[in-house]
Amino acid sequence: MIQLFLYLMFILIINLFNLSIYLMYKKIMIFIEFEFLKLSSIKLEYLILMDWLSMFFSLIVLMISFSVIIYSIEYMSGDYNINRFIFLVMLFVMFMIFMIISPNMVSILLGWDGLGLISYCLVIYYQNESSFNSGMVTVLTNRIGDSIILMLIGLMLINGSWNFMFYYQLNFLIMFLIMMASFTKSAQIPFSAWLPKAMAAPTPVSSLVHSSTLVTAGVYLLIRFNYLMKLNLKLMNFMMFISIMTLFMSGLCANLEFDFKKIIAFSTLSQLGVMIFCLSMGFIEISFFHLLTHAMFKCMLFMCAGIIIHNMILNQDIRYISMIFKNMPLVSMVFNCSTFSLCGIPFMSGFFSKDKILEMFMMNYFNKFMFMIMFFSMGLTISYSCRLMFYSFIMIPCLNIFCKFKSLKSLMFYSMMILFFMTIFMGFMLNWMIFSSKNLIFLSKELKLIIYMFLMGGILIGVNLLWISIKLKNLILMKNYFFFFINMWFLFIIYNMKMFEIMNFFKKKFFLIDLKWNEYLISFLIYSYLKKDFYMDLYNKNFYFILIIILYFFLMILY
Structure with missing residues (x-):
């Protein structure tokens, strides 16, 4: 089958x-x-x-x-x-x-x-x-x-x-x-x-x-x-602000996370922010181009992560995953190529789409806040990618967890190689097919090279982030900020604590709407009447009963 x-x-x-x-x-x-x-x-x-x-x-x-x-x-x-x-x-x-x-x-x-x-x-x-x-x-x-x-x-x-x-x-x-x-x-x-x-x-x-x-x-x-x-210009500006904040938040969280799969998940979140940011500028073809290239290298990243976690006895903490290049050299090569494509290293598939997005962004009119937060977020993308490679492939191992590794003739490896060649060649193939040579980009030399300045800065920050984070964590004032960034700006806490309160609130409101107000009112009064003490005076019981009947007929007349 x-x-x-x-x-x-x-x-x-x-x-x-x-x-x-x-x-x-x-x-x-x-x-x-x-x-x-x-x-x-x-x-x-x-x-x-x-x-x-x-x-x-x-x-x-x-x-x-x-x-x-x-x-x-x-x-x-x-x-x-x-x-x-x-x-x-x-x-x-x-x-x-x-x-x-x-x-x-x-x-x-x-x-x-x-x-x-x-x-x-x-x-x-x-x-x-x-x-x-x-x-x-x-x-x-x-x-x-x-x-x-x-x-x-x-x-x-x-x-x-x-x-x-x-x-x-x-x-x-x-x-x-x-x-x-x-x-x-x-x-x-x-x-x-x-x-x-x-x-x-x-x-x-x-x-x-x-x-x-x-x-x-x-x-x-x-x-x-x-x-x-x-x-609608206001709607596009709102979309741009939400996407750039998502890109910034996911980049910060990925730089402080130690779970292997969650770091790649945060990178997906940041790339989704890039796509919607490009759509907020009105560039449909470029956003769709980045959607296709991102699909290739992100699928390959998760496949490599699955093999690495599988061989490391289901361990997902990057602090205990190290020296992968020595034990799985071909998987390391495929993983690093897909990470380079994510960073936008020149002539990988991600380079053609991300470089085009940044160049079209610089050709538009934006304020200094949007300019700085966009390039800082792109630097964070390169930072967490280099940090992941440094922990997993270069750092001296904290634990020696080695077991039987998968053969290169396995189905897992064959499926990865299909996407590997697509990751290498899909970028310029789609670039030739979708875009015309008439789409010229006019930028000065300084603006053209600023992308690579942030790329080199992100690499340096990613390699040195281990010692920077250790020094910052020792400061009492920075501990609350670390807790804030790791928890995705407290979005997890909102979901965990407030979700049931919101659901109960809407449950009561929908209950009232479903039963209609007169049916709810009559049933509530009858229930209150029957709940009274059994030894209540008979006169009072008759009084409440007559009051309920009068109220019911009054409501029927209103209808």
Whole structure:
């Protein structure tokens, strides 16, 4: 069954590649419509949109899913429920494709809601207390986005159609709700706490979720609606501020974190901030370009992390993971290449997209605060990447944890090599295909070289951060700041302490709305009457009974 599915997926990848190239160069779009119900002027239909953007994204999702399933066959080989795991991954990919090819809000809900539910099943896969808690935070945050999509379906009914591709303008409320729904999936502030907690899932799930499926669903929705959001400058400025704060916060947290997978999760959060920041400037193609390149090297990062953790007896603390290059040289080479691509080292795939984003940012008019925090956040990205490489590959080992390592002929290694070559060559290939040579960038020599100045500064800070953090931790005043930054600006505490209070508050309010106020009032008075002392005077009992009957008839007259 799994072999047949992989074979069909491989054939679909080849066909999608040819179709996406054809649609890009011919500049055409294909609409396929299935109508189920027509009521007055509203049609319930399922639309399929086939343009180069949706086909390219579907191609990348299928390529990464193909590699992840091959990786999972060996990684999860000792698991009793491996067939259920592979089936959940297949469902996850199917719902993502449904969301990509849908230009209709009703049909988008199918993929959007399915992604949230299947992600919950994958996060709680190991069925322990930590995974259950992480799964509840993940599914509750995603349910906020699902409820917003339902509200959007009701609001867009006023316009007479759910096909958002045909709109030329929308009101501010609908656009704001679309932005907030995208923030829940792409884990922007204040919905960022679920992304590091989703690390409780198996490593193949993390590589799939954090590269091209769940977290990029929100970015993809913003890409589709960006031509409408450009009309509202206040909304774009708000999106820019939230994205730059997410980028800054995740960079600080990653530099102080010691969990191997959480550091890579924070890097995903920072790159999502970069994509949405680029969208807030109105550059759809560049943001989509970074989305594709990021999917490749981030999936490969998680795959390498899975092999390293697997060989280190499931240890995820980077303080006890060291000298990897001596014991796993080829895995170290692949991991370092993907990290260099994340940093934007020249001529790696991440360099073409990140360099283009920074150059287009410098060609626009922004104040000094935005300029400094953007480049400082980019420096933090390079800093935590160098810190991770220094701890894992160079630092003298604190513990000698060595065991039997995987053979280079394993399926895990073959799946990594597919993405490795894509990480090396995908950047300039997409750069030639998507962008024209007429897109010239006019920058002075100083502004062009400032990117590399921050790159070198980030490398120096990342290498020396161990001694800097030790010295700062000894200061009493800095301990509270460390606690603040490690806890994601207290977003974890808000989710842990206030979530149940908020849920109980809405539970009571919805209870009143559901029962209606007169039914609640009558039942409450009868309950209070029956709860009185049994030895109450008969006259008083009759008095209360008559009062309830009079009040009931009075309410009926009002109706």
